[in-house]
Amino acid sequence: MTQKGNSEILKVINLKKYFRIGKDKKGPIYVRAVDGVSFNVKYGETLGLVGESGSGKSTIAYTVVGMYRPTSGQILFKDQNIGMQAVRRPLSLKKEIQIVFQDPGSSLNPRQTIEQILKLPLKLHTNTPKKQLKEKMVELLEKVELPPDYLYKSPPSIGGGEKQMVAIARALAPNPSLIILDEPTSALDVSVQAKIINKLMDLQKELNLTYLFITHDLSLMRNVADRIAIMYLGKICEVADSSTFFEKPLHPYTQMLISSVPVITDEEERLKPKKVVSIGEIPSPVNVPPGCSFHLRCPYKMPICSEFDPEMVEVASGHIVRCHLFDMNKNEGQ
Amino acid sequence: MNSRESVLLDIKDLHVWYKVYGGYLKVLNGVYLTVREGERVGLVGEAGCGKTTTMKSILQILPPKDSKIPKGEIIYKGKDVLKMNFGELQKLRSKEIAMIFQDPTAALNPVFTIGVQISDVIKYSIAIEERKVHKEKVRTQAIKALKEVYLPDPQRMLVNYPLQLSGGMRQRVCIAMSISSPRNLLIADEPGTSLDVTIQDQILRLLKEIVEKHGTSIILITHSLGVAREITDRIYVMYAGTIVETAPAKELFKNPEHPYTRGLLASVPEISGGGIARGIPGRIPDYLNPPSGCRFQPRCEYATPSCQEKPPQLFEIDKDHFVACYLAQR
Numbered sequence: 199m200t201q202k203g204n205s206e207i208l209k210v211i212n213l214k215k216y217f218r219i220g221k222d223k224k225g226p227i228y229v230r231a232v233d234g235v236s237f238n239v240k241y242g243e244t245l246g247l248v249g250e251s252g253s254g255k256s257t258i259a260y261t262v263v264g265m266y267r268p269t270s271g272q273i274l275f276k277d278q279n280i281g282m283q284a285v286r287r288p289l290s291l292k293k294e295i296q297i298v299f300q301d302p303g304s305s306l307n308p309r310q311t312i313e314q315i316l317k318l319p320l321k322l323h324t325n326t327p328k329k330q331l332k333e334k335m336v337e338l339l340e341k342v343e344l345p346p347d348y349l350y351k352s353p354p355s356i357g358g359g360e361k362q363m364v365a366i367a368r369a370l371a372p373n374p375s376l377i378i379l380d381e382p383t384s385a386l387d388v389s390v391q392a393k394i395i396n397k398l399m400d401l402q403k404e405l406n407l408t409y410l411f412i413t414h415d416l417s418l419m420r421n422v423a424d425r426i427a428i429m430y431l432g433k434i435c436e437v438a439d440s441s442t443f444f445e446k447p448l449h450p451y452t453q454m455l456i457s458s459v460p461v462i463t464d465e466e467e468r469l470k471p472k473k474v475v476s477i478g479e480i481p482s483p484v485n486v487p488p489g490c491s492f493h494l495r496c497p498y499k500m501p502i503c504s505e506f507d508p509e510m511v512e513v514a515s516g517h518i519v520r521c522h523l524f525d526m527n528k529n530e531g532q
Numbered sequence: 533m534n535s536r537e538s539v540l541l542d543i544k545d546l547h548v549w550y551k552v553y554g555g556y557l558k559v560l561n562g563v564y565l566t567v568r569e570g571e572r573v574g575l576v577g578e579a580g581c582g583k584t585t586t587m588k589s590i591l592q593i594l595p596p597k598d599s600k601i602p603k604g605e606i607i608y609k610g611k612d613v614l615k616m617n618f619g620e621l622q623k624l625r626s627k628e629i630a631m632i633f634q635d636p637t638a639a640l641n642p643v644f645t646i647g648v649q650i651s652d653v654i655k656y657s658i659a660i661e662e663r664k665v666h667k668e669k670v671r672t673q674a675i676k677a678l679k680e681v682y683l684p685d686p687q688r689m690l691v692n693y694p695l696q697l698s699g700g701m702r703q704r705v706c707i708a709m710s711i712s713s714p715r716n717l718l719i720a721d722e723p724g725t726s727l728d729v730t731i732q733d734q735i736l737r738l739l740k741e742i743v744e745k746h747g748t749s750i751i752l753i754t755h756s757l758g759v760a761r762e763i764t765d766r767i768y769v770m771y772a773g774t775i776v777e778t779a780p781a782k783e784l785f786k787n788p789e790h791p792y793t794r795g796l797l798a799s800v801p802e803i804s805g806g807g808i809a810r811g812i813p814g815r816i817p818d819y820l821n822p823p824s825g826c827r828f829q830p831r832c833e834y835a836t837p838s839c840q841e842k843p844p845q846l847f848e849i850d851k852d853h854f855v856a857c858y859l860a861q862r
Binding site: 392416465 | 578579698700701728729730731732733734736755756757758759761762785795796797798799800801802803804805806807808809810811812813815
């Protein structure tokens with residue numbers, strides 16, 4: 199990956215997060231939720247993190263926000279190390295990184311009014327004078343296209359899409375530079391999803407935000423992200439620009455994912471790689487198979503796949519794949 | 533494709549109300565739906581539009597105290613389900629129609645093995661006096677069903693508990709249950725929604741294969757137009773308790789007529805890129821006091837005063853393509 203001085207807002211280097219779930223004779227048992235992940239996020243871009251359930255995408259989000267402490271590895275935000283628990287993180291850094299959760303029904307306190315919900319981050323992170331607080335809150339609501347009288351409503355009395363808009367307004371309150379969107383629309387209907395995604399894209403341009411967008415919906419990602427990273431069982435399989443991603447998917451898992459997406463037009467059907475049919479199931483992250491974690495489901499499996507874990511290979515500028523198929527091609531070429 | 537003309541299920545002008553504090557939620561407001569023999573029908577709509585309510589009323593498994601069907605007919609093989617007595621209903625549920633639910637974890641009982649649960653289904657499709665005699669037959673039928681859904685090692689699967697299986701495997705077990713005895717109609721209520729995309733793809737392909745092999749009719753309920761497109765011949769689009777449009781699947785995606793269908797199609801992100809449309813403004817109406825006339829009228833950009841007066845009826849604009857909108861009738 200190219201390192202242009204200061205152009206990356208977030209650098210994650212060999213991040214690992216293991217959860218201890220018990221122990222047997224050999225010692226403690228761990229779930230390897232995130233197992234050696236490295237990626238960069240550039241200023242002003244949207245990096246899409248795609249993966250199925252259990253692939254560790256939310257764990258990465260929570261570790262970056264500071265809800266978890268990494269087991270090992272580094273997270274650099276604006277070249278400062280933030281690999282510590284949120285309690286120890288300076289307030290000025292907490293303010294910079296905000297998160298929007300998947301289910302607005304449970305991420306907003308039902309007993310608070312929207313006013314109370316929006317007031318806390320403003321009081322904590324900005325030095326807005328008390329008299330201007332209300333003005334500021336109305337401004338925040340305007341940003342997400344909600345009328346000012348919503349201040350006096352409580353979350354249960356408004357719709358799911360509006361709740362998510364409030365959650366976005368709350369994330370915007372401290373004036374952050376990086377927002378982590380953890381499946382912000384997967385609990386909502388498509389017509390509502392379209393509205394929220396468009397708003398998020400507008401806000402990104404207007405406020406110069408950087409997004410780390412987590413989702414399992416590939417077709418949504420195609421329209422939202424500049425670059426996409428695919429995760430499988432705690433590891434990244436492929437990173438590429440979103441257009442190359444759908445035109446030339448290289449990793450067998452990516453091909454399987456794209457060919458599994460249900461589409462609505464014939465043109466899209468033609469875009470899908472037809473060869474890779476989805477088989478098998480995702481193994482449990484407690485017993486990750488040796489070698490490449492995908493080899494049990496891979497149609498191009500070779501003997502080497504069950505022995506050694508492949509390395510990340512840059513096949514084209516900015517297009518990184520972790521698969522033995524491309525490892526070997528490279529070796530032959532040399 | 534074997535779409536013979538004989539009609540298997542015909543729902544006419546179905547209304548379902550739920551009793552709540554402060555009155556009745558008028559959820560279904562005149563649903564028309566026809567399933568022919570061997571036909572694969574998709575019922576598409578957003579959350580809360582009444583898809584599941586429609587299906588539950590076919591099997592008469594709505595909460596009896598809190599629901600009311602003030603109007604309508606559900607004709608299954610020439611008989612009205614709403615007028616059936618308990619015995620007839622039991623026969624309908626055990627021999628004619630099977631349902632696959634959205635969440636396999638909730639649909640299976642965690643304290644019984646797969647074998648017990650699947651044999652129960654098979655037993656009830658056999659006449660009472662023969663049940664005891666056919667113990668071995670029940671077992672082989674169960675194993676056959678489990679094999680048909682490609683579960684590995686079906687013999688061992690019989691003694692497993694649902695908790696020992698993954699989500700995709702549980703859904704396969706549910707499908708195995710629904711095909712363990714011959715049925716004429718399968719109702720699949722969002723069969724892949726709670727699963728990952730690659731697993732959902734597997735389940736949908738399995739359903740398609742099974743339906744084609746047995747010639748069973750299927751109603752696939754889904755909120756995703758893409759999923760409906762994959763396996764259905766005919767799609768019904770539902771909005772706020774009414775069918776707004778129905779057409780053969782290909783025709784619907786080519787020429788959507790109802791403003792709601794168009795908005796819904798435009799909201800789906802495409803893998804070819806090109807951004808996302810603005811979505812549909814507003815939200816699904818309050819069922820306690822639904823809007824007068826067409827239920828989509830408050831969110832519709834083409835709404836005229838006449839839309840508020842009387843709800844539009846389904847109108848045939850092309851062969852087999854019906855739209856409930858005044859716009860299409862003009």
